Amino acid sequence: MPSVTATCPNGPCRFAQSGGGGIDNWGALTLINTTVSDNVAGGGVTAQANGGGILGEAGSRLTLVNSTVKGNRVSVSAPNGRFAQGGGIYDFSGRALDVRGSTVSGNRAEAALAMPASVDVSAACAGICVGEGTVATIRGSVISSNVVSGSNTLGNGVFCGGGVSTGEGGSFVLDASTVSNNQVRASARSTSSTPGAFLACSGAIDVFASKIRISNSRIVGNAARASTTSGAVLVVAGAVSTVSGNALITNTVFSRNSGIAVSAKGSAIAYGGGIANGGVLELRQSKLTDNTARARARKAVAHGGGIFDGQIPDLDQPGQVKILRSAIARNTPDQCYEC
Numbered sequence: 001m002p003s004v005t006a007t008c009p010n011g012p013c014r015f016a017q018s019g020g021g022g023i024d025n026w027g028a029l030t031l032i033n034t035t036v037s038d039n040v041a042g043g044g045v046t047a048q049a050n051g052g053g054i055l056g057e058a059g060s061r062l063t064l065v066n067s068t069v070k071g072n073r074v075s076v077s078a079p080n081g082r083f084a085q086g087g088g089i090y091d092f093s094g095r096a097l098d099v100r101g102s103t104v105s106g107n108r109a110e111a112a113l114a115m116p117a118s119v120d121v122s123a124a125c126a127g128i129c130v131g132e133g134t135v136a137t138i139r140g141s142v143i144s145s146n147v148v149s150g151s152n153t154l155g156n157g158v159f160c161g162g163g164v165s166t167g168e169g170g171s172f173v174l175d176a177s178t179v180s181n182n183q184v185r186a187s188a189r190s191t192s193s194t195p196g197a198f199l200a201c202s203g204a205i206d207v208f209a210s211k212i213r214i215s216n217s218r219i220v221g222n223a224a225r226a227s228t229t230s231g232a233v234l235v236v237a238g239a240v241s242t243v244s245g246n247a248l249i250t251n252t253v254f255s256r257n258s259g260i261a262v263s264a265k266g267s268a269i270a271y272g273g274g275i276a277n278g279g280v281l282e283l284r285q286s287k288l289t290d291n292t293a294r295a296r297a298r299k300a301v302a303h304g305g306g307i308f309d310g311q312i313p314d315l316d317q318p319g320q321v322k323i324l325r326s327a328i329a330r331n332t333p334d335q336c337y338e339c
Helices: none
Strands: 002-008 011-014 017-019 023-025 028-032 035-037 040-042 048-050 054-056 061-065 068-070 073-077 083-085 089-091 096-100 103-105 108-113 122-124 128-130 135-139 142-144 147-152 157-160 164-166 171-175 178-180 183-188 198-201 205-207 211-215 218-220 223-228 231-236 240-242 247-250 253-255 258-263 266-271 275-277 280-284 287-289 292-297 299-303 307-309 320-324 327-329 332-337
Touching (some): 040 048, 048 073, 054 061, 073 083, 083 108, 096 128, 108 122, 122 147, 147 157, 198 223, 231 258, 231 292, 258 299, 275 280, 307 320
Parallel strands (some): 028 061, 035 068, 054 089, 061 096, 068 103, 073 108, 083 122, 103 142, 108 147, 122 157, 135 171, 142 178, 147 183, 157 198, 164 205, 171 211, 198 231, 205 240, 211 247, 223 258, 231 266, 240 275, 247 280, 253 287, 258 292, 266 299, 275 307, 280 320, 287 327, 292 332
Antiparallel strands (some): 002 011, 266 292, 292 299, 299 332
């Protein structure tokens, strides 16, 4: 059907939605010792795909206990594709998501697009998407090897949150968990010269929740990478990005995460190999080691191999970070011109 709000070069963009490849939940759903695997939402004429494994609709509740969500995907492609979100789980409830002792792994959010720069497009949260206003808690769980894969042959795009992504409001708790080897991979033939129009961010976790607590966890081996043949490319946070005004990270290890930006004929910016903070963050008793922010372009900028704390493009406020009893070692900002 014709889109109500999105305009393509030939008129209203065509719209069709696919959601809940495995489960579409409108109530109170609890999974115990259960596997949700190898389901797909999308394909064909789909413009927007949500929740390859599980889709939690507005007002629902989702609880996972000792369960596995693996190998699910959302997928959109030309000519209609614009949005792919929540390869494993897309929780749009605005209420509560509770994950305990569970594994979310090997899920994908794929977008192979051909939309001009005037049309908004994105792929996000290959593992878990958390909607606005939701109280999300993940304890004793593994989020691993999930991949956001995005490309656009005609324009820009935003590709973020390889493992987990949250909307604004609500809260996010990650405790006693491992978030590892998740990736964001993005490419474009030609992009705008404006930094942030073509963006890859948060190989592990992309959090916009109002209150954030990350503790006793390992966030290792995650990556966000974007490349373009011409124009500007921005990569923010190989592992975790936050703009929350109330974020606390305690007793957590960030290691071997990377943010890599490459432009063959333009500018490349990489902020924060481990963490990118555009809000208010306190870091306690934690370790950031061997993380990398890398930029390769004729105009290359790389800041914060371990932590980037400052104003992130398209956001109004600068970051504020307080670091207590933590170790920050062997991290590398790496920029190269004419590489």
